[in-house]
Amino acid sequence: MIGVFDSGLGGLTVVKEIMRELPGYPVVYFGDTARMPYGTKGDAAVRRFAVQDAELLMREGVEVIVIACNTASALAREEVQAAVNVPVIDVVTPTVTAVLAEDYRKIGVIGTSATVRSGVYEKMIHAADPRRRLYARACPLFVPLVEEGSERRPETAIIAKRYLNQLKLRHLDALILGCTHYPFLRRQVQAAVGPGVRLIDPAQATVQLLKRRLTEDPRLARPVSGDPHHRFLVSDSSPIFARLASRWLKRPVELELVQVE
């Protein structure tokens, strides 16, 4: 079983990619909806929450854990790996590898306040190649806008333009969508930075790495024959969550309420 966790429901973009690329594997998803969002929280809280989330997935018997949250990946991937005895894949590391494999010179990063404050993408990319130029911008309203279903409203385009106008002036080669909610705003972000900028969705690089790991070491987790049974756990249930989850995954999703603390 593949365990996936996020602060809320944004990590479902990673689950969607797993369903597409690794269709036979059952997924246990945990969304820490009671304590979401992580992106506006302090570092210590995010670390504590992320370790608790991983421990919860371990109790469900997962064989590999994907941290489907950029904020938790940025601040807590080492703490999470230290806390569990299964492989942990975060969304930042494979994205950095994917970016370094291409000849992008000017790279933008957008994410939550906590992700951008951590400087994780800059640090990891510069450690490998100091000549790359990085430009980061926090976009705190993007998560609530997506959770409200306001992707296509005019104010969302205005807010995207305001957040991204400085990045647009940089004439970027690529822009990392450094929050699992942001792929839902792909069109609006592209319009705000201009058509020439390549948008990088960390879900893709992450699931490619997961796929490689599972191919290299088939004992890690095995696909089932027939349709796998996926589970979706949340720490707080609200009528809105189930509706959003079903809409995003384009299938009926039943949420199970669990206690994480």
Added chain:
Amino acid sequence: MIGVFDSGLGGLTVVKEIMRELPGYPVVYFGDTARMPYGTKGDAAVRRFAVQDAELLMREGVEVIVIACNTASALAREEVQAAVNVPVIDVVTPTVTAVLAEDYRKIGVIGTSATVRSGVYEKMIHAADPRRRLYARACPLFVPLVEEGSERRPETAIIAKRYLNQLKLRHLDALILGCTHYPFLRRQVQAAVGPGVRLIDPAQATVQLLKRRLTEDPRLARPVSGDPHHRFLVSDSSPIFARLASRWLKRPVELELVQVE
């Protein structure tokens, strides 16, 4: 000592009113910033959190507790009062009393998703006077907009108009600002519903009730001579919180990090 709690920092609008109306009383404020916002959470989580918040204030030795959060007031005021042996004042009950004292016929309520879903204002007002007409609307982006400092941006006016256009057509007599963050958006809300609508800020009725209680029963809490020492506790500290708190209270605020769980 007066204890005040909120899911985050919005409750500082109530503290500000206490400082104005009851200048001699020391306040201990607790903002549950690690688990904020409450307004998008489910009922059970909000109840559990609110009781823990009140218990934390009791450990600080407070003599009266103000629930400076509409969501917690709507969902958990009975649970909180049952959990502590000091008087508890919520923001909803005194606001309902103030509204009933006036001849408002058509009354709007705006608040978080959880507050609006609870229907608390409608139920309490209708229990006293079934002839009043109530119209409610959730405004989920208002809290993140205020926390980003975006009160005066054009997109905030657009979002306010979108949320409030149905209420505007009702030609309301009064509109309850049913979230402690919303007084920061007073001007934008007034513009969206029209100049004839009286805006009701629950902080005022709440602090008037607190003042009456303290006058009637002076043993409850006593003012200090000289400048009282206020404390501001949070369950998660982020550089943004201290900046916002100081800006809103118009004085330097030092936040103390505490553990609530």
